[in-house]
Amino acid sequence: MGSNLSLAYLMLSAILFVIGGVGVLIRRNPLVMIMCVELMLNAVNLSFVTFGKMLDDISGQIIVFFVMVVAAAEVVVGLALIVAMARRRPGATADDLRTLRG
Amino acid sequence: MVELVWLIPALPLAGFLLLVFFGKRIGEPRAGWIGTGAVALSFVTACVVFAGLWNEPEHTFEASLFKWIPAGNFNVDIGILLDPLSMAMVLFITGIASLIHLYSIGYMHGDSRFPRFFTYLNLFVFSMLVLVLGDNLVLTFLGWEGVGACSYFLIAFWFEKEENASAGKKAFITNRVGDWGFMVAIFMTFFAFGTVTYTEFLPMAPGLAQTTATFIALMLFVGAIGKSAQIPLFIWLPDAMAGPTPVSALIHAATMVTAGVYLLVRVNPIIAASASWIPWMIAIVGIATAFLAATIALAQQDIKKVLAYSTVSQLGYMFLAVGVGGYSAAIFHMITHAFFKALLFLGAGSVIHGMHEEQDMRRMGALRRIMPVTAVTFIIGWLAIAGVPPFSGFWSKDDILAYALHKSPILYVIGLITALLTAFYMSRLVFRVFYGDSRWGESAEGELANLNAHTATDAADAGAEDHADAHEDSHADTHAGHGAVHPHESKWPMLVPLIVLAFFAATAGVLNLPFTENLEFLNRWLEPVVGENQVHLHLGGAQLTFELLLSTTIALLGIFAAYMVYLKKKIDPSRIELPFFANGWYIDQGITAFMGGIGRKGFELIAMFDKVVIDGAVNGVGRATRGGASRLRAIENGYVRWYALMIGVGAVLIVAFVMTQVSF
């Protein structure tokens, strides 16, 4: 694989990461926010695999494996929180959570 | 065999741990037997180790158990230094402690916190053993604090009574002054030698600069007078009698209070290396304490108070011995004193127990018929402390006086006067308790009323301590008024220790008989530890005979005087029992007055400083934080997205910063 393509992967990853990040910052629906976090994680995964390829190292793929596990755990807990939240106030957005501030 | 030495402190520790966790469940009699067993086994181990120590070179054995504080070049190990000095201490500590544990089973019978009492006692024995066995100053200090804590726990054991609780606090706070000195001494020692291990720094002591040695010795002396109740820090010991009597016997007579003497003997090379006024100071403080306490003891009515002041007085003798270079004499007297004073306290405890918690001698008398065993053993103790040959006290006191004479005749003379007073007040005690008329029960009401009125006026302007006495008196008075007290002899667990101790009180003198060098067992045994700095006396036969005869005469004179005053009633006791003495030279009241007057102003000044400067700084920080926060609160708006955005801004800033730092 050409090195330019590797760089292209990294750029794609950067763009995707920023898209995800901006999404977290501007969306209010907690589920969409979780999805945007997933986007960011995927961008990072992509760059991990690319770096692994560039360095000819399998560890890049291994760490993606772990990122996926952590992402799964994160989603499970996040969704549980959203369920708990929606039970108390149907249709609540992340902004409504500011009632929790001290 | 000597390798078993670690078992000596480990056994009481095991007993302590067992009792602290399961004491309540183990219950009354068994908890006592476990505690006693642990200490008794420790004593047996000590004997075995003692036998093993004979074969060691210089009778010294060192063992490092494990590293405790390895910090750079400051290393403190949990290590054991077993030499003749600590061996002697260990033997009499475990031995007497075993007996007192046994005694306590009888004495504490029926107490609601029976198991806890033995928990504390075991912890105390463990701490005391750490104190004497520790191979460095820090470990000794650990034990030092441990015994202090146990002493506090046990003085205030019946903390429901406010006097007991405050007596505990008094002991604790007074000891702090001494502890401060000890700690400074430890720091200075490390500063001067780079180590705090005895075997490392003591041999270096002769090469030390005199000023440094003087300072360390002075600070150690401050620590020692705190623990061993010398002028001016002796005020806590009489109050410490608020604790159960076995505690008074074990901690405040036989073992803990001798820790200061032990410490000074242990560091004798440093005293030798310090300025020549240090030994003089020690000797003067010692003899002054001995004399002062003896005069106070003359006028006390509480049987335990008399013994307490007597203890202070005897400790003064030991300090005198240290000051005049008679280290082995100090240890000798420490051992004999441990026997006879423990015996006296336990005897007093037996009397108190038999009299149903009555401590006032004015309500006793003629008890020898009712409590024969107690009386006989107590009388042996009396003869020992009074210095009547051939009982042990005679030999040890005489030994000290011989060293004192060698140093200065003045010390000798005051020492003799104190010996006279000792014989007098101890005889007074014995005559009033065991001889004369029985003043317990209804028959003595009239006399009592008189006496009470007398003390009440005394007590009116007295301090808190005497208030407590007066309170007790009136309390006991109503008790007596209800019906006759029926004294009885104590049970066997209390009597067995009395008998054993009486035997040793009578015979312990053989440890160090002054007639030939061959008979001075203790001197030769302690030679490796104190030999270099010990004053070597070679008394000729004539001088020895003269001294011994003089001492005997003095002792008999004191007894005779007491006989005249208290049994024959030729002289009015009130001419001797001056209020000045009864109130302990008004030292407590003086301190109270000072602290309430000038001292209070000073404290208020300090409190003001505390309020304005220190609190002001603290509050100021708080106020500044609150003020800043109320302005910063604007950005804490509760929107998760906003926080995330701030993280993003931070990330951008960091990336930008990194980009300026890295060249591509």
Added chain:
Amino acid sequence: METAVFIVCALIVLAGGLGVVSSRNPVHAALSLIATLFGIAVLFLNLGAELLAVVQVIVYTGAIVVLILFVMMLLGVDSEEDLETEPLVGQRLLAGLVGLLFLGAILAIIIIGKESIVTGSHSVTSAISPTVSNITQIGTELFTTYVFPLEVTAGLLTIAVVGAVVLSRRPRDLEPIPEPESMTDMGDEPLTAIPEEGAH
């Protein structure tokens, strides 16, 4: 061939990503996310990470997004979001600015740095082998070098599951959160105002 696959997938991925961020309807966002995830799975294949590609589909597409959709449908929180109003003034502008700056910085680093952005040496012990299959290699590494992290992730997942069960259990005395009078009222008033609010 690889370049062609990359270009197609990159377009899908970016379109999907933008779709996630800009869809008013969360279900549409989820569908866009699926597209992105598939695109990335194919990119993984392109990079020679077969196992990751399949795991990506199974875990992300098959489990995570299904769960998200499930929650959406179960709770009925799939209502369209009002993307026009924005309670935080300037938040969107600032977010876009931060995003652009960040992206610009990273792209600048990648473009300027070229190959040298990858620091570190080529692996000796865990090099990607051309003969041994991808899955064998990953398996071997996972159960030798990374066995401890692997065990830890097992613990993590268990904890997450238990936590999720506890969190989402319906409490018996469920009380709805009182509605604040108005979102903007709660604004940035001093904190002392809150207790008063609770009072009525």
Added chain:
Amino acid sequence: MNMLGGDPLLSGQVDLAVVLIVLLKVVGVFAFLLVATMLMIWFERKVVGDFQNRVGPNTAGPFGILQTLADGIKFFFKEDLIPDRAERRVFILAPLLTVVPAFLLFTIVPFGGDFSNGHDGSVELFGHTTYLQLADPSIGILFALAMSSIAVYGVMLAGWSSGSKYPLIGSVRASAQMVSYEAALGLSVCAVVLTTGTLSTHGIVMAQAGSGWGGFIPHWNLIAAGFVPFVVFLLASQAELNRPPFDLVEAEQELVGSYHTEYSSIRFALFFVAEFMNSVTMAAIIVTLFLGGPAGPALLGPGWLWGIIWFLLKMTAFLFLFVWVRSTLPRVRYDQLMDLGWKVLIPLSLGWLLLLATFWVARDQHWNGFVTVAIGAVVGLTGYGLLKAAIATSKARRLEGVVD
């Protein structure tokens, strides 16, 4: 290209002939799948008819074999209705999302090949050696799992996008059911993978080929991996397919057909086709995983033909089993479905997997097999007991009203 795996066809120079062969296989598989699906629909209707003591389709073609074709043509010409409240784009997308994974799933199934007499399953096709399967990726069976896991999207999105009550309930049920049973499915596949040591479907078939124990008991994973993973897989695959008795997602009597209530015309036909296509594919995968796929002895004639014959025979047997189950068992309740998935199948397959792993380790380390099995059994039973106790406790507490 290594993603297509160990097919010898792709190992050498890729020329026009190779591309043509691949295309041929694609078309062949596609056609085979469509025909098989068509026949399956007819087969099911016919067999169910027989079970219910009726005739079944009998008009179009011999034995009514063309009935499905006729139905298909009819569907084509029906009016295409899209409800007002439907989410248009998703509504149109959903049926396609159902069909695509169903097709993709079949690509990894080895449907033929010469496995007799020690052959490695490759056949000669126009002078090139190749396997009779569309692709043989090294991740093989995981691909199948991936496809079955995304098959749920069609159902879910169809239900949601209809904008109607029953379909929505159906889609919620579908997603929960899929996620639940995928775990059991994956764990039972793990047992097979552990036994054969490979993920490639061709490798799995190869490991089951040969003359077998004692010359006549085949090396099927049905036996080699133990009976349990097979049963678990069979049950979980039925749930995954939403076939009776696990067709809670459709449940005509409760949900009026659920996700396809609002669908009509060719879109409904796509759901219908996809469902039966999935049945066919799942039967093929069960055959591949547990019954040696196309492997079997060549009795007379060319070996490659016997591969296809064995495969079709085994597959048909399973399809008959599916229909049999459907026509005899009543639908389970939803809580029973969940209990079966989470409290029976998952613990069972997990325990079996651990037992199997212990067994393999014991063989590697030359431990005493008997003792190992005994200890394993004790541990397994203890775990079972604990699980039982936990379930009983939770039930008791729920009855007490401590938790809900």
